[in-house]
Every structure is written in C-alpha cells, then in structure tokens.
Amino acid sequence: TETPVFRGENRAFTFSFEFFPPKNADAEASLWHSIQALSVYEPEFVSVTYGAGASSRAPTFAVVQRLLKETRLPTASHMTVVKSTREETNETIHQFRDAGVKRFVALRGDPPGGVGSAYSPFPGGYENAADLVRGLKTIGDFDISVSAYPEKHPESADRAADIAMLKAKADNGADRALTQFFFDNDVFEDYLNAVRRSGVSIPVLPGIMPIQNLRQLKNFAAMCGANIPAFVEKRFEGLDDDAEGRFEVAADLAAEQIQGLLDRGINDLHFYTMNRSKLMIAVLERLGVQAPRPAAGASSATGVMQRA
Numbered sequence: 672t673e674t675p676v677f678r679g680e681n682r683a684f685t686f687s688f689e690f691f692p693p694k695n696a697d698a699e700a701s702l703w704h705s706i707q708a709l710s711v712y713e714p715e716f717v718s719v720t721y722g723a724g725a726s727s728r729a730p731t732f733a734v735v736q737r738l739l740k741e742t743r744l745p746t747a748s749h750m751t752v753v754k755s756t757r758e759e760t761n762e763t764i765h766q767f768r769d770a771g772v773k774r775f776v777a778l779r780g781d782p783p784g785g786v787g788s789a790y791s792p793f794p795g796g797y798e799n800a801a802d803l804v805r806g807l808k809t810i811g812d813f814d815i816s817v818s819a820y821p822e823k824h825p826e827s828a829d830r831a832a833d834i835a836m837l838k839a840k841a842d843n844g845a846d847r848a849l850t851q852f853f854f855d856n857d858v859f860e861d862y863l864n865a866v867r868r869s870g871v872s873i874p875v876l877p878g879i880m881p882i883q884n885l886r887q888l889k890n891f892a893a894m895c896g897a898n899i900p901a902f903v904e905k906r907f908e909g910l911d912d913d914a915e916g917r918f919e920v921a922a923d924l925a926a927e928q929i930q931g932l933l934d935r936g937i938n939d940l941h942f943y944t945m946n947r948s949k950l951m952i953a954v955l956e957r958l959g960v961q962a963p964r965p966a967a968g969a970s971s972a973t974g975v976m977q978r979a
C-alpha cells in the first residue's frame with residue numbers, strides 16, 4: 672500500500688492527542704515539552720482528562736487554560752459526573768466555558784470505589800454520560816465527544832447494552848465517539864459494523880495507544896476490559912533488557928495498526944499520548960507524516976506556542 676500523504680491537499684488522515692494533568696513539577700515540564708513537540712503536527716484537537724469530583728477541577732482547568740492562552744490548538748476538556756451534584760458539574764462547565772472552552776469530552780467516570788466496583792449515580796448528580804451530554808447542550812453549543820468501547824465496557828452486560836448507551840449519547844447530541852484503546856483492528860471493524868446497524872451514525876474514532884510500557888499497560892488493560900492480543904506480546908519477547916528495541920517495536924506496532932485502519936477506510940484517529948512526544952513522533956514518521964516547516968522568520972521553532 673502507498674504511504675499516506677499527510678500534508679496539503681491529500682492529507683490522508685486526521686488525529687487528536689490526549690493528555691492528562693501533571694502530578695508534579697517534573698511531570699508538568701515534560702507535559703509542556705510534549706505539547707510543544709506535538710503541536711507542530713496540527714492535530715484536529717487536543718484533549719485534557721478530568722478526574723472525579725471537585726478536586727479534579729483545578730488541575731484540568733490549569734492545563735486547559737494555558738492551552739487556550741498560549742497555543743492555537745483547538746482544546747477539549749474532559750468532564751466527568753462522579754462525586755458531583757448537577758449544580759457542581761454545571762458550575763465547572765460554566766467556568767470552563769467562560770475561559771473559552773468550546774469542546775468537551777463527556778464521560779461518566781469510574782466508580783468512586785475504583786474500577787470494577789458498582790456504580791451508582793451521585794445523589795442529585797448527572798446519571799451518566801448521556802445525561803451529561805444533554806446537560807452540556809443546554810449550557811452551550813459545544814462540540815461534544817463521548818467514549819466508546821470496541822471490546823465492551825466491563826460494566827456492560829453485553830455488547831447490545833454497551834451500544835445502547837452509545838446510541839443514547841449520540842441521540843442526546845454527541846458529535847463523535849473516541850474509543851478505548853484496542854490492538855485488533857478486526858475487533859474494531861466488527862464493533863463499528865454493529866454500531867452502524869444499531870443506527871448510530873456519528874464518527875467513531877479509534878483510540879490508539881502506542882505502548883510505552885507493556886507491563887504497566889497489561890495491568891491497566893485488565894481493569895478497563897481491553898485485550899492485549901498474543902501477537903502484540905510476542906513482538907516484545909526477548910526485549911526485557913533492550914529499551915531501544917522495545918521503543919522500535921512499539922512504534923512499528925502502532926504504525927502498522929494505523930496503516931491497517933487507513934486501509935479499511937478509517938481516516939480519523941485519537942491518540943493516547945501518555946504526555947510523551949518521542950514515541951508518538953516515531954509513529955507519525957513511520958506513516959510519512961511530517962511536521963510542517965516553520966515559516967521563514969518564525970521566532971520560535973514552532974510558532975505554535977504563540978497566540979494567533
């Protein structure tokens with residue numbers, strides 16, 4: 672197959688980058704380095720995750736606010752309904768809107784007792800993500816993304832229940848869905864067909880997770896019901912003491928998966944960056960994606976960290 676052309680008229684695919692609020696000063700420096708390095712690739716949007724409850728507001732708000740002030744990147748804030756009344760969630764939405772946020776990723780969030788424990792809506796709070804989508808729509812004309820689970824959410828009784836929730840979110844006004852990460856494109860295609868059969872027509876963007884650390888990802892994947900296929904694990908065999916080898920494999924795997932999706936006509940993707948740029952850039956380079964050259968006379972390497 673031909674290498675996809677990214678720039679110019681034949682831009683073959685679009686993508687967004689997901690980040691999370693940093694936990695300390697080192698992580699903060701590393702996040703902003705990554706944002707600067709990745710912003711030159713002109714993502715459709717970037718998004719910043721949100722934890723649970725009122726204590727999550729400040730860290731997400733700080734990142735979102737700086738993105739809006741210092742970059743031209745279209746910026747989405749994730750929003751969850753866990754541990755908050757409707758009034759509290761609405762107040763947060765108003766605060767973000769007043770700071771210039773026009774895009775949200777609307778989520779329920781994980782149960783306060785941790786992933787896997789039973790979920791019950793907070794008294795007086797939004798019931799679930801579909802309810803939050805409706806609430807957001809009454810507050811402003813936001814662009815709204817929601818989650819989707821090609822391998823089913825662990826709490827869903829079955830795929831039909833899972834897709835029914837996606838349909839409720841779409842019916843309430845969601846503009847697109849971003850999927851949980853997966854590695855088997857057949858699973859995604861099968862899921863997408865089922866989604867379309869159920870009458871959901873919004874775009875469903877595959878969530879791509881370049882593997883920074885296989886062991887950590889295995890623990891995480893087990894919690895969120897995502898499968899790491901044997902063919903993925905096999906590629907890392909014998910590389911326990913070879914960080915460079917693992918990096919190359921991770922970049923190859925993600926690029927191969929994306930190429931496979933492009934071959935199936937899927938042209939819009941969402942990337943889990945884990946706040947890192949190096950592996951992400953290696954993946955994009957393998958696909959022939961090049962950062963545009965800075966304009967002559969641009970005063971910074973990117974020109975992007977300055978406000979338009």
Ligand code: FAD
Pocket residue numbers: 719720721722723749750751776777778779780781782790791799800801817818819824826827828832833834836837849850851852878
């Ligand atoms: P929903 O879409 O409301 O539900 C997901 C599925 O679970 C549904 O299909 C439904 O069938 C089932 N379900 C929901 N509630 C119940 C119930 N009470 N009983 C039985 N089944 C039920 N988490 C964060 O905390 N912060 C983030 O920023 C964040 N960002 C995310 C971004 C993406 C792209 C994705 C895919 C996930 C993200 N998550 C985030 C994780 C998410 O919050 C969890 O997966 C959470 O458990 C479900 O939230 P949701 O919005 O996907 O739920």
